[in-house]
Amino acid sequence: VEQILVAGGQAVGVRLHNGEVIKAPVVISNATLWDTYTKLLREEDLPPSYRQSALATPVVDSFMHLHLGIRAEGLEQLTGHHVVVQDANKDITEPGNTCMISIPSVWDRNLAPEGHHVIHVYSLESYAGWCRDQGYQEKKKLRSQPLLTALERVIPDIRERIVLELIGTPLTHAHYLRRYQGTYGPAIAAGKGLFPGPHTPIKDLYRVGDSTMPGIGVPAVAASGILCANSLRC
Numbered sequence: 001v002e003q004i005l006v007a008g009g010q011a012v013g014v015r016l017h018n019g020e021v022i023k024a025p026v027v028i029s030n031a032t033l034w035d036t037y038t039k040l041l042r043e044e045d046l047p048p049s050y051r052q053s054a055l056a057t058p059v060v061d062s063f064m065h066l067h068l069g070i071r072a073e074g075l076e077q078l079t080g081h082h083v084v085v086q087d088a089n090k091d092i093t094e095p096g097n098t099c100m101i102s103i104p105s106v107w108d109r110n111l112a113p114e115g116h117h118v119i120h121v122y123s124l125e126s127y128a129g130w131c132r133d134q135g136y137q138e139k140k141k142l143r144s145q146p147l148l149t150a151l152e153r154v155i156p157d158i159r160e161r162i163v164l165e166l167i168g169t170p171l172t173h174a175h176y177l178r179r180y181q182g183t184y185g186p187a188i189a190a191g192k193g194l195f196p197g198p199h200t201p202i203k204d205l206y207r208v209g210d211s212t213m214p215g216i217g218v219p220a221v222a223a224s225g226i227l228c229a230n231s232l233r234c
């Protein structure tokens with residue numbers, strides 16, 4: 001979708017990147033609030049003060065990702081989920097400190113070629129300072145090191161086992177998931193604010209997903225869809 005079409009203060013459909021226009025009585029955006037309000041709507045479609053305060057919502061960091069294919073021999077006792085906190089004296093949200101490890105081929109052998117495992121490791125990483133310049137490849141390698149170090153706690157000889165290594169940065173996350181700054185979502189702490197509901201100032205335009213009530217996470221975004229569906233029925 002290139003743009004949500006608004007006429008006379010009312011959402012009337014969407015225009016796709018190929019130019020096709022799809023008319024609709026209701027438009028529901030599942031993109032983040034930043035993507036919806038800056039990319040999918042024109043600035044003049046929203047009341048300035050509403051737009052300004054919505055876009056000022058604090059943003060949770062993005063991520064470093066490490067996707068690996070590894071040789072599996074000798075790892076018969078391996079389990080699939082691990083959380084490694086590298087330094088318990090540091091904030092767990094510090095980039096690279098808390099590393100989440102998933103090895104789904106432990107449970108489903110079809111997810112990797114015979115004799116191999118597939119691994120995903122990720123940790124929080126700020127979007128700021130990342131750009132695809134000459135130093136990008138080197139920085140990717142450097143910033144993925146904490147993920148490998150964390151993985152060494154689970155598989156000590158991990159570096160010798162790697163047959164495929166794909167590193168994702170905040171830029172990768174933003175590009176492939178089409179999320180503003182590759183963010184996890186709005187930084188609205190429990191008890192310190194509420195995620196906005198499905199309504200927008202534009203008639204017949206609703207929002208769902210992880211920048212709406214009740215918040216981030218698969219169960220929460222499913223609930224946001226239910227909330228929106230019930231709003232439409234009223």
Ligand SMILES: Cc1cc2nc3c(=O)[nH]c(=O)nc-3n(C[C@H](O)[C@H](O)[C@H](O)COP(=O)(O)OP(=O)(O)OC[C@H]3O[C@@H](n4cnc5c(N)ncnc54)[C@H](O)[C@@H]3O)c2cc1C
Nearest residue numbers: 001002030031122177178208209210211216217218219221
């Ligand atoms: C690394 C990581 C680990 C996580 N782990 C967990 C977990 O263990 N448990 C849990 O519950 N949650 C977890 N989450 C959170 C959860 O994945 C998200 O909150 C949830 O998937 C968000 O769903 P969504 O539909 O709101 O947004 P998204 O999944 O981001 O969907 C929005 C969609 O809109 C599309 N889009 C954007 N712009 C356009 C456009 N212009 N035209 C067409 N399409 C567009 C995007 O491509 C995307 O597919 C995790 C998130 C991350 C990043």
